[in-house]
Amino acid sequence: MTPVSRRAFIRNTGGASIALWLGVSYDSYGGKTPDASLAKNFTPYILVESNGNITIYNTKPEMGQGTFQSIPALIAEEFEVSLDQVIIKQSNGEKELGNAQRAGGSSSIRNNYTDLRKIGASAREVFITAASTKWGVDVASCYAENGKVIHKQSNRKLAYADLLEEASKLELPKEPKLKDPKDFKILGKRIKRPDVALKTNGKAEFGIDAQVPGMLYASVERCPVIGGTLKSFDAGEALKIPGVEKVVETEKIMGRHHSVGVAVIANSYWTALQARKKLKIEWDTKGFETFNSVDFENRLRELAKEEGIIDKNTGAIETLNLPKENIVDAFYETPMAAHHTLEPMNCIAQVKGDQVEIWTSTQVPSSVTGNGANDLHKQIGFSPDNIKLHAKFIGGGLGRRLYIDFIIEAVNIAKQTDKPVKVIWSREDTTEFGPFRPMTFSQLKGGFSDDGKLVAFEHKVISPSYQESMRTDFDKTKVDKTMVEGIGEQAYEIPNIKTSFVRADFHIPVAAWRSVTSSTISFPHECFIDELAYKAKKDPMDFRMELLSKPSDTKRVLQKLREVSSWDKPLPKNKGRGVAQWEFFAGLCAQAVEVTYNEDRSIKVDKVYAVIDLGEVVSPDNVKNQVEGAIVMALGAAIKPGITFDKGVTMQHNFYDNPLIRINEVPEIEVHILAEGGKVKGVGEPGLPPFAPALANAIFAATGKRIRKMPFDIKSV
Numbered sequence: 001m002t003p004v005s006r007r008a009f010i011r012n013t014g015g016a017s018i019a020l021w022l023g024v025s026y027d028s029y030g031g032k033t034p035d036a037s038l039a040k041n042f043t044p045y046i047l048v049e050s051n052g053n054i055t056i057y058n059t060k061p062e063m064g065q066g067t068f069q070s071i072p073a074l075i076a077e078e079f080e081v082s083l084d085q086v087i088i089k090q091s092n093g094e095k096e097l098g099n100a101q102r103a104g105g106s107s108s109i110r111n112n113y114t115d116l117r118k119i120g121a122s123a124r125e126v127f128i129t130a131a132s133t134k135w136g137v138d139v140a141s142c143y144a145e146n147g148k149v150i151h152k153q154s155n156r157k158l159a160y161a162d163l164l165e166e167a168s169k170l171e172l173p174k175e176p177k178l179k180d181p182k183d184f185k186i187l188g189k190r191i192k193r194p195d196v197a198l199k200t201n202g203k204a205e206f207g208i209d210a211q212v213p214g215m216l217y218a219s220v221e222r223c224p225v226i227g228g229t230l231k232s233f234d235a236g237e238a239l240k241i242p243g244v245e246k247v248v249e250t251e252k253i254m255g256r257h258h259s260v261g262v263a264v265i266a267n268s269y270w271t272a273l274q275a276r277k278k279l280k281i282e283w284d285t286k287g288f289e290t291f292n293s294v295d296f297e298n299r300l301r302e303l304a305k306e307e308g309i310i311d312k313n314t315g316a317i318e319t320l321n322l323p324k325e326n327i328v329d330a331f332y333e334t335p336m337a338a339h340h341t342l343e344p345m346n347c348i349a350q351v352k353g354d355q356v357e358i359w360t361s362t363q364v365p366s367s368v369t370g371n372g373a374n375d376l377h378k379q380i381g382f383s384p385d386n387i388k389l390h391a392k393f394i395g396g397g398l399g400r401r402l403y404i405d406f407i408i409e410a411v412n413i414a415k416q417t418d419k420p421v422k423v424i425w426s427r428e429d430t431t432e433f434g435p436f437r438p439m440t441f442s443q444l445k446g447g448f449s450d451d452g453k454l455v456a457f458e459h460k461v462i463s464p465s466y467q468e469s470m471r472t473d474f475d476k477t478k479v480d481k482t483m484v485e486g487i488g489e490q491a492y493e494i495p496n497i498k499t500s501f502v503r504a505d506f507h508i509p510v511a512a513w514r515s516v517t518s519s520t521i522s523f524p525h526e527c528f529i530d531e532l533a534y535k536a537k538k539d540p541m542d543f544r545m546e547l548l549s550k551p552s553d554t555k556r557v558l559q560k561l562r563e564v565s566s567w568d569k570p571l572p573k574n575k576g577r578g579v580a581q582w583e584f585f586a587g588l589c590a591q592a593v594e595v596t597y598n599e600d601r602s603i604k605v606d607k608v609y610a611v612i613d614l615g616e617v618v619s620p621d622n623v624k625n626q627v628e629g630a631i632v633m634a635l636g637a638a639i640k641p642g643i644t645f646d647k648g649v650t651m652q653h654n655f656y657d658n659p660l661i662r663i664n665e666v667p668e669i670e671v672h673i674l675a676e677g678g679k680v681k682g683v684g685e686p687g688l689p690p691f692a693p694a695l696a697n698a699i700f701a702a703t704g705k706r707i708r709k710m711p712f713d714i715k716s717v
Helices: 067-079 113-135 160-167 194-201 269-276 293-303 365-369 376-380 405-414 427-432 466-470 518-535 540-546 553-564 620-639 691-703
Strands: 011-014 017-023 044-049 054-058 087-090 142-145 148-151 157-159 216-221 229-234 244-254 257-266 280-284 309-314 327-334 346-352 355-360 387-391 421-424 440-448 454-463 496-503 575-584 587-597 603-613 668-674
Touching: 017 113, 017 160, 044 067, 044 113, 044 160, 054 067, 067 087, 067 113, 067 194, 113 142, 113 148, 113 160, 148 160, 157 160, 216 244, 216 269, 216 405, 229 244, 229 257, 244 269, 244 405, 257 269, 257 405, 293 327, 293 440, 293 454, 327 518, 346 405, 355 405, 365 376, 365 387, 376 405, 405 421, 440 518, 454 518, 518 540, 518 575, 518 620, 518 691, 540 553, 540 575, 553 575, 553 587, 553 603, 553 668, 575 691, 587 691, 603 620, 603 691, 620 668, 620 691
Parallel strands: 054 087, 216 421, 355 387, 454 496, 603 668
Antiparallel strands: 011 017, 017 044, 044 054, 142 148, 148 157, 216 257, 229 280, 244 257, 309 496, 327 440, 346 355, 346 421, 440 454, 575 587, 587 603
């Protein structure tokens, strides 16, 4: 925790109001520790005003995952105020709030749990000290409760607002005493989410709701062949439509992918969309018009023959020389997928001279206003000091809004007019132009000793590279760790493990999708564990437990899952039960899925039992919501069509041919939370990876048919 001196208190006097800011400076995103330069940036999370208002700032964008509640809750718990007593404000990438204003990687709580509590505890101790000084009593005789400091013996009380003058003269403690969890009033309790009322009464403003006086609208026509570029265009017919003001070129940049489109600027979105259809454009498709999914999948299967770049190689797998009858191998395939955020991509941008103002939904406010090498200012040619952001509620992030390509595009359009411009992507735009979750193929091999022990495990991933797509400085000679995440980190005790990566050239942008590559490589990995259990003639749960002789979080989670799912209770003959677990950077979750095999050969998903390990829990309801949502999303990815290409063009366009799960398809879901201390883990993503393999394993248990390719058809197995 970075020390904060008295100068870190900003005392503002305006009329009759005095305000006191409290906080610390740190950058916790990605687990980074503070450095000397960050110490200059004060992070004011708490604002106490003499009129009694207390504001807590949430620097983690709210996209349904509950940070609008959970981040302030961590501070409020230690500051001894209830969430009903505070005003919660979303940060907008302000420089003084630091460069950790982002939400991704399930990191908001797992990387900030202790630091945010310290912020609240430091503020609490300052006000207690201020009160004891004012009363002339021992500080130990005072305590804080409900935004007041109370003297135990006399029951005298002073509100925080009445102590601003005294508090402003004190140093923030470097290591404040944190509350004992048994005394928590907010953390771990079922409390109302403050954003739910806003989202149900229409007061919550999402990016797509934003309105700016005098704004215009824009819709962009992009080359249907991904990778193509603009040669020329004729806007004559489009400009004849009443309300159309201008037609301009605009560039969109995402990692190493640059593309130029044609934007129609008009007085309404409908007008811009209709005029867009009148454009006459000549595209240079650069030879990418020959690309198709069938050929690319065949290419990946050929690449599977290559050795690949070694990621992990423990033991002596190459010298085992196991007999063929002791070896099991399999090949698994997973498709590309669209993000399908329910709020389409959108951004309002206004450029006035050297000033840029932006209204949008983004997971990375710090990247919009920051001074980093990959931040917005580098792409649009403006000083970061001249960029102002109005960050809104997000109608679905899912990893898509970690990227600022749509903001770059909007600014490039706004540069060419003197009015603010609202750019809206249609559902077709969001489906057809990505970025997409990359397809990943997996070659797996396992080997047993003569006494039936699993002694060897190999997992080779064959896929495009996420890092290569998003970084211009990617080193092709090294493993893209994103594409093999979690594989070598499972707790299974196997003496000889080898993991590797074979990179495939790919011109289509691929990017993080909820739970990133774990959403695809957990499927082959945990299904193959079941195949090995079948080879060993052992129950899949028993087989896993035998690979977990030492105490571990994974072992605890599976033991709990065994209990809550009644795993050892036999099912009727037409039913099956499957299990899978996955631990990766975001956290750990295990699931058991029960299915019914019907007479018409269809599969009904009956129930999902999920056990998620958190270490500590902030909001049990939020956890259950997130795990349930992750399972529904995973079900869609497992059984609904993925993204495919023909003649260089995306073949899916909207929900009619790239559907989401409907409510009548959702099984019963039972979520169990382990919060027994230890390492704090994430919530938003861990519920997704185990579902597809658990479902496939359940189908095998019910039908005897092994599934090795997603998506799979549960209407006819």
